[in-house]
Ligand SMILES: Nc1ncnc2c1ncn2[C@@H]1O[C@H](COP(=O)(O)OP(=O)(O)OP(=O)(O)O)[C@@H](O)[C@H]1O
């Protein structure tokens with residue numbers, strides 16, 4: 001049980017309950033004991049006061065010490081009523097009067113030279129305290145034999161003009177009482193706390209059981225779903241309840257399943273696209289070779305057919321290379337070789353490599369450069385690839401006599417635009433043209449050589465530079481591809 005979530009929460013809860021109950025119990029016990037000691041002391045003060053009044057009356061009115069029996073009796077009854085022991089001592093510590101006192105205490109009192117019981121030396125050594133004072137414990141060890149804790153209230157008194165000689169009587173009234181404790185009673189605090197702690201723990205058990213079941217259910221569902229996903233079944237989603245962290249986790253889990261499903265679908269699609277794109281040229285090549293071997297294609301025609309075969313092989317080679325590049329960029333394996341270079345120079349080189357096609361289609365090519373040289377910080381080969389793909393598309397899709405403009409300018413970043421006045425891209429196709437193997441419907445007729453990887457590769461390259469690429473296009477009017485690059489100071493600019 002300790003290993004399950006239920007067990008862990010239960011253990012924590014019971015531990016917290018036990019600790020908090022015992023701490024509260026102990027603190028409350030101490031507090032209550034102190035409170036009752038305070039109350040007791042207050043009561044003892046009153047007893048001391050009463051005793052002082054009686055003593056004064058006894059000394060002044062009843063003519064000296066002759067009636068000491070009477071006073072002792074009075075002392076006895078007050079002591080009995082208040083559950084205390086009353087001593088009247090002189091300032092030198094000798095006991096003049098005392099109510100009944102446990103034998104063990106009397107035995108440990110010493111007698112002085114005059115034969116009086118007297119308070120311990122430690123008491124006598126202390127300076128005389130005027131007014132009230134209070135002490136708890138065993139009163140200099142005198143009460144140790146009783147095995148209980150005592151509280152003692154002392155009151156100093158001084159009575160002038162005591163007849164018959166008008167002397168001043170001075171001394172201390174000591175009132176002792178057992179300190180009331182709650183330790184042994186039926187309702188002792190620790191006991192109450194033990195019982196209520198037990199009941200609390202039982203309630204906690206029930207609560208934790210219900211709560212953890214609710215908590216654990218989505219987790220169990222997730223575990224089950226994860227197993228199914230591992231075996232290729234993406235249908236299961238977790239029901240989301242409430243708004244807590246578990247709900248959040250369930251939501252993320254569902255999101256992850258969506259993403260996985262998506263990924264799996266793209267993977268399948270990707271594979272089927274590749275096989276399709278490879279099968280077509282292979283069928284053609286096979287057909288031609290069979291024709292040559294069977295003699296259906298005459299030796300005069302063979303060269304023409306072989307050059308067709310070479311074109312198909314070239315196409316397959318480009319396809320395989322493109323797929324490899326795409327995979328590498330997507331996996332983030334390609335380390336970018338970042339340098340500072342002149343983007344305008346790269347554009348010029350691209351145009352030269354496409355010169356042949358541009359001239360053949362009688363296209364007008366405009367270079368609209370804001371400055372003669374424009375330096376960027378990027379991987380020059382990769383950017384060359386992006387430019388070539390964009391320019392190649394523009395040349396491919398723009399009809400004869402069309403116009404292509406390449407524009408570069410710097411704002412907060414460097415912007416590169418490739419614009420044409422070709423057929424444009426239908427609005428509903430725009431979100432997809434950067435997808436792998438995506439070819440707009442129309443281009444299937446216009447361009448038979450492409451497989452739809454050029455823009456996907458371009459986007460991956462730009463994204464791996466942490467930059468952006470986007471397209472603006474209107475059907476029938478043309479397209480404009482815009483990408484950004486980080487600008488840089490040229491090596492010869494100071
Ligand atoms: N300048 C453009 N004008 C019109 N349509 C375009 C233009 N550029 C791209 N497209 C559309 O976007 C699709 C995807 O372009 P992409 O470059 O990825 O593939 P492709 O050129 O067909 O093949 P590949 O580049 O792999 O040889 C194209 O098939 C075309 O439909």
Ligand SMILES: [Mg+2]
Pocket residue numbers: 389392393450453454455
């Ligand atoms: Mg292309």
